[in-house]
Amino acid sequence: MHKKTDDIFAAPLREMIDFKFDERVVAVFPDMIQRSVPGYGMIISNIGILAAKYAQPGSHCYDLGCSLGAATLSMRQRIKQPECDIIAVDNSPAMIERGRELLARDCVPTVPVTLLCADIKDVTIDNASVVVLNFTLQFIPPAQRLALIKRIHAGLKPGGILILSEKIAYSDPERQHFHVELHHDFKRANGYSDLEISQKRSALENVMVPETVACHQERLQEGGFSSSELWFQCFNFASMVAFK
Numbered sequence: 001m002h003k004k005t006d007d008i009f010a011a012p013l014r015e016m017i018d019f020k021f022d023e024r025v026v027a028v029f030p031d032m033i034q035r036s037v038p039g040y041g042m043i044i045s046n047i048g049i050l051a052a053k054y055a056q057p058g059s060h061c062y063d064l065g066c067s068l069g070a071a072t073l074s075m076r077q078r079i080k081q082p083e084c085d086i087i088a089v090d091n092s093p094a095m096i097e098r099g100r101e102l103l104a105r106d107c108v109p110t111v112p113v114t115l116l117c118a119d120i121k122d123v124t125i126d127n128a129s130v131v132v133l134n135f136t137l138q139f140i141p142p143a144q145r146l147a148l149i150k151r152i153h154a155g156l157k158p159g160g161i162l163i164l165s166e167k168i169a170y171s172d173p174e175r176q177h178f179h180v181e182l183h184h185d186f187k188r189a190n191g192y193s194d195l196e197i198s199q200k201r202s203a204l205e206n207v208m209v210p211e212t213v214a215c216h217q218e219r220l221q222e223g224g225f226s227s228s229e230l231w232f233q234c235f236n237f238a239s240m241v242a243f244k
């Protein structure tokens, strides 16, 4: 299959519907995420670097909300510890189906990968050394986020890490405006029209809820993590690593 360009929001929509990770999105997802998230490629590469450092022998690494498995592939290429495996989870059947094909194609036989089509709220997390939430927590209703962070913390071994990447918000309206505008400029520079930007923004409004970095850091602390470090930020996109 050749690489498909994201034109999902290019034509005027008669009625606005909520954004869904369905077959149409899956078909264009690599293009969509690359053109929409500043630093996405760099974050994926560095998830591999972090996993290589923190994966422990005989432990599980989790990729929660794995989409097509980009973070899983990056970890699989880098992890050298013996007896490690990766458990990659997504609740979109279309994502998991396509992710399975891509994983099979990129065959490095070293680190076994289990792909699960499930809600991350129902997945047992245990004996974990590395847990990845790469732009997934933002799709979990805010009231359910602390419980998930607590379960991740409880499932991590001592010395384990959580890598948390998110679209972020600012409590100061001027700073919020500054970052959102720059993100829209980034999307425009990557070929999205004003109509595409505004229609996608409306479609995401009810399904994706960004929070401030301070809010994430407080929740990580409340969830039991001893410290967290903001290791990447570009405009309103950030990635943190939290230590058990």
Ligand SMILES: Nc1ncnc2c1ncn2[C@@H]1O[C@H](C[S@+](CC[C@H]([NH3+])C(=O)[O-])CC(=O)[O-])[C@@H](O)[C@H]1O
Pocket: 021, 033, 064, 065, 066, 067, 068, 069, 070, 071, 089, 090, 091, 092, 095, 118, 119, 120, 121, 133, 134, 135, 136, 139, 140
């Ligand atoms: N409750 C849930 N349970 C399981 N999966 C979920 C849930 N809610 C949303 N998802 C899944 O989380 C993914 C979010 S995309 C992650 C990118 C990937 N991490 C990447 O590194 O390329 C981010 C984005 O598109 O902005 C989608 O595949 C959803 O189906």
Ligand SMILES: O=C(O)C(=O)Cc1ccccc1
Pocket: 032, 033, 036, 037, 167, 200, 201, 204
């Ligand atoms: O496109 C956006 O505006 C985003 O916030 C990022 C994104 C990327 C892919 C799916 C959903 C949101």
